[in-house]
Amino acid sequence: MTLLWIGDAILLLVVVPIALYLLNGTLVAARNIVPSVRAIAVTAAAGSKDLDAAALLLTTQDQVSQTVAGVAGYGGSLDVILDDAE
Amino acid sequence: MPLYAIPAAGIVLIAIVLVIVLALVYYLVSIILQLQKITAGLDEVIGNVTEIVEKSGPVNEIVNAINKDLDAGVDMLEALLVKKAGMIDAVGLVDGLYPGAAAAGFRNFPESTTVEAPRISEVYTRGTLTLARLGREAPVAMANPAGPAIRNAAAASHSAWVLYDDVRHTSPAELPRSPVIGTDAPVQYEQRDDIGQPRKRLPARNP
Numbered sequence: 001m002t003l004l005w006i007g008d009a010i011l012l013l014v015v016v017p018i019a020l021y022l023l024n025g026t027l028v029a030a031r032n033i034v035p036s037v038r039a040i041a042v043t044a045a046a047g048s049k050d051l052d053a054a055a056l057l058l059t060t061q062d063q064v065s066q067t068v069a070g071v072a073g074y075g076g077s078l079d080v081i082l083d084d085a086e
Numbered sequence: 087m088p089l090y091a092i093p094a095a096g097i098v099l100i101a102i103v104l105v106i107v108l109a110l111v112y113y114l115v116s117i118i119l120q121l122q123k124i125t126a127g128l129d130e131v132i133g134n135v136t137e138i139v140e141k142s143g144p145v146n147e148i149v150n151a152i153n154k155d156l157d158a159g160v161d162m163l164e165a166l167l168v169k170k171a172g173m174i175d176a177v178g179l180v181d182g183l184y185p186g187a188a189a190a191g192f193r194n195f196p197e198s199t200t201v202e203a204p205r206i207s208e209v210y211t212r213g214t215l216t217l218a219r220l221g222r223e224a225p226v227a228m229a230n231p232a233g234p235a236i237r238n239a240a241a242a243s244h245s246a247w248v249l250y251d252d253v254r255h256t257s258p259a260e261l262p263r264s265p266v267i268g269t270d271a272p273v274q275y276e277q278r279d280d281i282g283q284p285r286k287r288l289p290a291r292n293p
Contacts, residue, residue, distance in 0.1 A: 048135075
C-alpha cells in the first residue's frame with residue numbers, strides 16, 4: 001500500500017508536471033508557427049502578383065528586337081554616310 | 087473483486103491517470119487544430135509558389151533572348167564607332183560620355199583597354215564630335231544649286247577635307263583669291279596724295 005502511495009506521489013509531482021510542460025511547449029510552438037505560415041502565404045501571394053508583369057517581357061522582347069533592327073538600319077546608313085577613320 | 091474493495095491509493099492513481107489523459111486530450115486536440123491551420127496556410131503557400139514558378143518559368147529564356155538582341159546591338163554599335171571614329175577617338179568619345187568607361191574598353195576590342203583616352207569631353211561638348219562628323223557630309227548639302235558639293239560617296243573624305251582643311255588656299259577654285267597688290271598688280275588703284283605726307287595739323291583750341 002505504501003508503495004502505491006509513493007507511486008501516486010511520483011505520478012502527481014513528477015510525471016504530470018513534466019507531461020504538462022512538454023505538451024504546453026508543443027502547443028505554444030504550434031501556435032507560433034501559424035502566424036509565420038500566414039505571413040509566408042501573404043508574401044508568396046504578393047510575389048506571385050508582382051510577377052504578373054512578367055508576361056510583358058514578351059512585349060519587351062519584341063520591342064527590343066524591333067529597336068535593335070532599327071538601330072542596325074541606322075548603323076548601316078551611317079556606315080554609308082560617314083567615311084571610315086584613317 | 088468489488089469496486090469498493092479498491093484501496094484509496096488506487097482511486098487516487100486512477101484519478102491522476104484520468105487527469106493526465108484529459109490533459110493529453112486537451113493539448114493534443116489543440117495541437118491538431120494548430121497543425122490544421124498550418125496545413126491550410128502551407129496549402130495557400132504552395133499555390134502561390136506554384137504560380138510564381140509558372141510565371142517565372144519563361145523569364146529566363148526571354149531575358150536571354152533580350153540580352154542576345156542587345157548584345158548584337160552593342161556589337162554592331164561598337165564596331166561602327168570604332169570603324170568610323172577610330173579606336174583612339176572612339177575610346178575618348180565613350181570616356182567623355184561615361185567617365186571611367188575607357189578603363190573597361192570595348193567588349194569586342196580587347197586592345198581598347200590599353201588605349202589612352204583623349205580628353206575629348208574637355209574640348210568638345212557632348213556629341214559635338216559625332217555631330218561634326220555628320221555635319222561635314224550631311225545630306226542637306228545635296229540641295230546646293232552648284233551640285234553636291236559636300237556629299238561625294240566615292241570620295242567623301244576628300245570633299246570634306248577640301249572644304250575645311252584647305253579653305254583659304256588652293257581649293258576649291260570658286261573661292262575668290264586674295265587681292266594682288268604692288269606695281270604689277272592687275273588692278274591699280276588711284277594713289278592717295280596724303281599718304282606719306284606730314285599729318286595735317288588741327289587748328290589750335292581756344293582756351
